[in-house]
Every structure is written in C-alpha cells, then in structure tokens.
Amino acid sequence: MSSRAVFGDFTGAARRQLGSQATLRTAAVRGGHVPEIRHSLLRLLLVMSRYVQDITLQPVRPPCLGHPPPAGWDRAGLEAGEALRRALVGLYGDTVSRRRPGVQAGSELARRLDGAALSLTYGRDLLHTHLARGPRGGVRYRSEWGKVVTSPRVHQALLAELGFLARQLAPLGEDLARSPRARGGPAARQAVTGACHWLQIMDTSIRRALREDPLPARVVEVLRVVPVNSPPPRLPADPTRAAGSLPGAVIDAAERARHAAWISAAQPPWPPGMTVSSLRQVAAANTFTSRHCELLLRSLATPASGLTGEAGTAVPAAAEAAGQARVRWLGIAHALDQITTSSQEQFTPTAAAAGDLALQTGRLAHADPGWSPGNKPAHGRGPMGSLAHEPDETARLLAAAHQACDAMNRLASADRRHVQALARAGRLLAAADPGPDTLDMLGPLAPAPPDRTGALLTLYEFTARASADAATAISEAASAAGMPHRIALPEMTSQAGDWGDPAAEPEAAGHLAEAQAAYEPGRVEQTLRGLGITDTNLIRRGAQIDRATEQLITQAAASEKPSQADPPATSTRTLQNPAGRDQERGSADPPPWLPLATTSPIQAEGAEAEP
Amino acid sequence: MDRLTKAHQRLQEADDLSAIIAAAHEGFVAALTALRAQEDPDSAWFGEFVMAAASAADGRDALLFAPSMPAIPGPGMTVTDEKAAAGTGGSVAGDIAALCGLAAVRLALAAGQAADPGDQATCGRAARCAQRICELLAGAGA
Numbered sequence A: 001m002s003s004r005a006v007f008g009d010f011t012g013a014a015r016r017q018l019g020s021q022a023t024l025r026t027a028a029v030r031g032g033h034v035p036e037i038r039h040s041l042l043r044l045l046l047v048m049s050r051y052v053q054d055i056t057l058q059p060v061r062p063p064c065l066g067h068p069p070p071a072g073w074d075r076a077g078l079e080a081g082e083a084l085r086r087a088l089v090g091l092y093g094d095t096v097s098r099r100r101p102g103v104q105a106g107s108e109l110a111r112r113l114d115g116a117a118l119s120l121t122y123g124r125d126l127l128h129t130h131l132a133r134g135p136r137g138g139v140r141y142r143s144e145w146g147k148v149v150t151s152p153r154v155h156q157a158l159l160a161e162l163g164f165l166a167r168q169l170a171p172l173g174e175d176l177a178r179s180p181r182a183r184g185g186p187a188a189r190q191a192v193t194g195a196c197h198w199l200q201i202m203d204t205s206i207r208r209a210l211r212e213d214p215l216p217a218r219v220v221e222v223l224r225v226v227p228v229n230s231p232p233p234r235l236p237a238d239p240t241r242a243a244g245s246l247p248g249a250v251i252d253a254a255e256r257a258r259h260a261a262w263i264s265a266a267q268p269p270w271p272p273g274m275t276v277s278s279l280r281q282v283a284a285a286n287t288f289t290s291r292h293c294e295l296l297l298r299s300l301a302t303p304a305s306g307l308t309g310e311a312g313t314a315v316p317a318a319a320e321a322a323g324q325a326r327v328r329w330l331g332i333a334h335a336l337d338q339i340t341t342s343s344q345e346q347f348t349p350t351a352a353a354a355g356d357l358a359l360q361t362g363r364l365a366h367a368d369p370g371w372s373p374g375n376k377p378a379h380g381r382g383p384m385g386s387l388a389h390e391p392d393e394t395a396r397l398l399a400a401a402h403q404a405c406d407a408m409n410r411l412a413s414a415d416r417r418h419v420q421a422l423a424r425a426g427r428l429l430a431a432a433d434p435g436p437d438t439l440d441m442l443g444p445l446a447p448a449p450p451d452r453t454g455a456l457l458t459l460y461e462f463t464a465r466a467s468a469d470a471a472t473a474i475s476e477a478a479s480a481a482g483m484p485h486r487i488a489l490p491e492m493t494s495q496a497g498d499w500g501d502p503a504a505e506p507e508a509a510g511h512l513a514e515a516q517a518a519y520e521p522g523r524v525e526q527t528l529r530g531l532g533i534t535d536t537n538l539i540r541r542g543a544q545i546d547r548a549t550e551q552l553i554t555q556a557a558a559s560e561k562p563s564q565a566d567p568p569a570t571s572t573r574t575l576q577n578p579a580g581r582d583q584e585r586g587s588a589d590p591p592p593w594l595p596l597a598t599t600s601p602i603q604a605e606g607a608e609a610e611p
Numbered sequence B: 001m002d003r004l005t006k007a008h009q010r011l012q013e014a015d016d017l018s019a020i021i022a023a024a025h026e027g028f029v030a031a032l033t034a035l036r037a038q039e040d041p042d043s044a045w046f047g048e049f050v051m052a053a054a055s056a057a058d059g060r061d062a063l064l065f066a067p068s069m070p071a072i073p074g075p076g077m078t079v080t081d082e083k084a085a086a087g088t089g090g091s092v093a094g095d096i097a098a099l100c101g102l103a104a105v106r107l108a109l110a111a112g113q114a115a116d117p118g119d120q121a122t123c124g125r126a127a128r129c130a131q132r133i134c135e136l137l138a139g140a141g142a
Helices: A007-018 A021-029 A034-055 A072-091 A108-128 A152-169 A172-178 A186-212 A217-224 A243-265 A276-300 A309-336 A349-365 A391-424 A450-480 A506-515 A523-530 A536-559 A601-608 B003-013 B017-037 B046-064 B089-113 B117-136
Strands: A131-133 A139-141 A429-431 A445-447
Touching: A007 A108, A007 A152, A007 A217, A021 A108, A021 A152, A021 A172, A034 A072, A034 A108, A034 A152, A034 A172, A034 A186, A072 A152, A072 A186, A152 A186, A152 A217, A172 A186, A186 A536, A243 A349, A243 A391, A276 A309, A276 A349, A276 A391, A276 A450, A276 B046, A309 A391, A309 A450, A309 B046, A349 A391, A349 B046, A391 A450, A523 A536, B003 B017, B003 B089, B017 B046, B017 B089, B017 B117, B046 B089, B046 B117, B089 B117
Parallel strands: none
Antiparallel strands: A131 A139, A429 A445
C-alpha cells in the first residue's frame, strides 16, 4: 500500500528469477557452459553467505566444556554458514570463466542465478539502510526498523528464506551432471555438484530448526515488509487524484511522521528548532488526526459497511479509542497554552510531518483529495467509510487509520523527550504567578516548576498510550473482520507467542507453509543425529545415502504402470516432482503423482513468472 | 460587548507601536480564549479551532518578547469576567478571522516601521500567526 520498496520485493524477485524447481531443472537440463554456471552459482552463494554472516555476527559460543552445544536456530545458523563456506571453497578458483560486469551470461541457468544474486544483493542493501557501524564497531540503528531487522526472530525468518533458496538450488548439481548439453571440464562439474551437496545440508539444517521451533506467519510477514530507510516523498496536492489513492497517502504520511520522530530522537539534547510552537503544532495536528480517524471508523461502523458480528462491535470500539486519543491530544494542546519558550515559530520536521498527517487523514475522512483545513467538507463526497463497500476498501481504510494512530504514538513519545530536554535546559517557561482563568501569560516568566513539567510529561505519556491503544484497537477490529493487515512497526519482544497473528497477510502464511513443510531426515541421517553426531561431513554423507535410496525407490515406482485410480502420468511429472521431494511433505500432503501446481503457491508463482 | 469585539476595537484605536503590540497581544488572548471555549468535537469547526488556537498562542508568545511590549498591562487588558465570545461556531470563527485579519495588517505595518530589530522580528512573527488564523477560519460566514 505504501510506495516504498520493501525487502519482500527483492526476495520475491529472487524467487521469480530462479523460477520453480521445475523451471530451474529445465534450465539445468538445457545445459550451458558449466564454468560459467559455476561462477554464477558462486556469486549467488557469496551473497547468501553474507546474509548468514550478518545474522550470525553475534558469534554463537562453540561447544566446549561446561557449555551445551548450540541448538535450534543457533545451530542452524552455524551449520548454514559452514555449509556455504565449504560450498564457496569448492567453487572458487576458476578465473577463466569470470565475465566482465554488464556482460550477460550465455546459458539460461547462469542468467537465472545472476538475476537472483543481484536481487538478493539489493535486498541486503535495503536491510543495511537501517543499520550502521558505531565507532566501536557495534551496530547502530538508523531507523526504527533497525531493532526489527536485528531481532532474533527476524534473523530466523531470513535464515528460513535462505533455506528455501538452498532447497531450490540443491538438485542443480545432479541435473547438470546428467545434462548432455552441459559443456565444461570435470573440475567445474564437480565443483557445482559439491556446492549443491552443501546446499542440501544447509536446507536440511534449517528445516530441522523450523520443525523444532516453528516460525509464526507474522514473523515472515514482518521480514517481507521491512521498507527501505527512506521516507516516501510528499506528493503535491492534487484535487483530481482518485479517492482510492487516499489511504496510501495516509500511510506514506504516517511513515514520514515516524521517520521524523525517529530522527528527532537521535539528535542531541534538544533539536535546535525545538520550540513551544512545534509542540503546539504537533498537539493540534494530532488532535485533528485522531478526530479524522474517529470519523473514519465511525463511518465504517454503519450497516452499509457490512461489518457484523465481532467486527460489528470491534470497529465502534476502535472509533472510541481514537476518540480517547483525540481527548488526550487536546489535553496537551490546552496545557501548552500556558507554557512558552524563549524562541518560537520555528517548526521542526516532526511538526511538519504531523501537520501533513492531519491533512492526509482529513482528505481520507472526507473522501476529498482537495480537502484542507479551512476548506469545509461541503466539497467532499461524505465520510470515506460510508463509501467503502468492498472488503478490500475497508481493509485499506483500517490500515490507514492504524498507521496514523501508530505514528501519533511515536510523535507523542518524541515530544515527551523534547519537553524533558527543554525543561532540563530551563527553556520551558511559565508565568510566575498566573491569574485564574487567564491565558495572557503577562507578568514575569520563569522556568516551569517541576510539578508543571511533571504534569505535562505525564500527559504526553498518557497520550502516547492512548494513541497506541487506538492503533491496537484498529488492528483488533481488522482481525475481527478477518481482514489481512500489515502492522505498522512490530514491537520486538522475546516471546515468540507475541508474534502470532491469525490475520497476517495470506502471502506470508503461504511462504511459511512452504518453508515449514515437514522435514523428516532419512533413516541414516536420523540415526547419525540420534547418536549425537554433529560432524557436518558425516551428516552430509548420511543425507547422500538417504537421497540415493529415495531416488532408487522413486525410479522403481515410476517404472511401474500406474493403477486405474491414479491420474495419467505426464512427461513433466518427473521434472515437477523430483525424487527426494515427496518424502519432505507431511503425511497429510497429496500423493506424489498429483501435479505440483495444486500444492504450493510459491512454486506456482515461480513457474508462471519468466524473467 | 464580548472580549473579541473589545479587542478588535482596541486594535483599531491603537496609535503607536506599544499600543499596537499590547492590543494585538490582547487580541490573540481573546481569540485563544474564544477558540478554547468553542471547541466541540461534533462541530465542523473543531479541527480548525484547535489549529487556530495553536497559532493564537504562538502569536501571543511572540509579542510577549517584543521590546516595546508594555511591562504593565494597560487599562482593560486584564478583564476576565466578560464573555469570551458570543454566537455559534461559524459566527465566532468569523469574528476571530476579522480580528486576526486586522492584527495581521497592523502588525505587518508595525514590523516595517519599528526601529528596534526585536520589535521588527516579533511583530513580523505575530503577523504571520494572525495570517495563519485567518486562513484557517477563512470559510466562516461564506
């Protein structure tokens, strides 16, 4: 809904560029210059290994006396890093096949690998826009998303995404080895095959972690929606703009407000432009914004919106919560009437962003792209909510209101810090002896007494909470209505349960279902692991034996004539349903002879999209 | 006579810089008081009144720091027992817009004529606040 690039755009592009397993296998069968493919695979695995390095920057303590060996996701991260390192060692060393930058690969397979490598590189760059290195080498957040992208759960989601790619790539070695159209010496073939074996191990390890400690769908969604750290640009007012674009404009304005709040927090004691005028502008604009959200939600609560049952009560409750936020913001506006600073009028970026949010929410609430304060709503088409007849429209309106309330929460917290800093510096002034019921502020001005400052800070705290409560209430209303919605910015907690959300984006649920496809190690590997063996070489050999066994069984089964009850076999079945994949499905999954298009949305997506 | 009308009259009659600043200050206080008294979430003017109140407080504060602001309030400036404003949201908005329109003009002229840079800056700042209030309440009475 926002115009900003998000991480999922790049992982999605990488998946599409690789294509489904069937597409990738077809590309492998078509062959090509193996040293070139080897080099393209090297580039892709290099990017993947950088991702793994990023998420295992905090080194996991190696097993030693007194410390248990790493388990679960920690172990998966270590094993993935080690598998990629070994794969890269095997692939390095071929300087002859390196292409100049900008020169396209000759084979389809190499082109697909190059495309995926490039997309993943951009995706990694996007994540890094939220982080910086501090003077002592530590990680510094450059945006509010910094905390998200460094959280263990999001790291695990990233590892799961890499595991998916590893699984896609793992069969390539054998396919290429069997392809009569692949050209190149045995060394290059051996390097690719060896790397693919390591990818198989990486996939195995990650899927084992997924099985032991499943990822909630919301975590996958959070990773997908991490935006680039650059606030969306502010577009000039355009009265002819379609009303359908108004929710997106609110979301963009909310992003800008959150960004401004974050930047202001990162500045020293008090921003130079911080004045009582800025505080007043934020309070007044947010009073307006919360009123707009309240209007919007109330108009959604009408019978015309079709929201019934739990949603029928949750939406009015959300409107009530937005009304409470409005009361709180107005309370701050009143309190600031009797406070001043020695300099005024300069507006901080937070004040400008809050004003813009009020403007955009006003346009949405009045369904009028040309609306502005002072331009009365007679020009509008009526409350936007009453015009929403489709669930999609209602979902967009709820998302916009949710993001606006979340942004107000951040602005309240940011201004609370500003008030604190101004008070500490003695720049917050009040009339020394204010008369009753007078707002003239005449008489000597003195630094605001602590009780006055304390009361103002408490007001900000309550207001931040009321805004957050409104955001939560809207989120709950969306969940009650069964509408997928994106969280504005997840709060990071250590409790995995906090991430669960039944209304998370269905796309994320699809990705997760794919990633979490039940994995059962083969008998040999299972026995080795059961014996407590962690040596990756031994595990790898065990997995190879298991895989060879599966292949033998699958080939034997394929040579048998299918029974009457079975659908007719097609020549594509072998490609779509390669040996070894069937066993990875859960027992409730369809039998292996069903076309793959019916089982996984991700594979279907990849098969349709040709680069 | 309500406070808005009285402040409007004082501003019209002010004949020197100090008197203009003092009358404009009283005008901002009167506007702020009237706007706060008229805040009704169900009113079509609610948002505009809240935004205008912020500008009224800013205008008042700007003049507090003007070098030519009289130290002791003049006669009639501290009267608080009279009504802030009379009428409905729309008519009060119209009265405030008229008062602030006058303040914007008089303060802008005063800023141009003041000798003290402090007065120039504060009058200019207050004039912009008055102008902003006018823009917000422009639709009143239309």
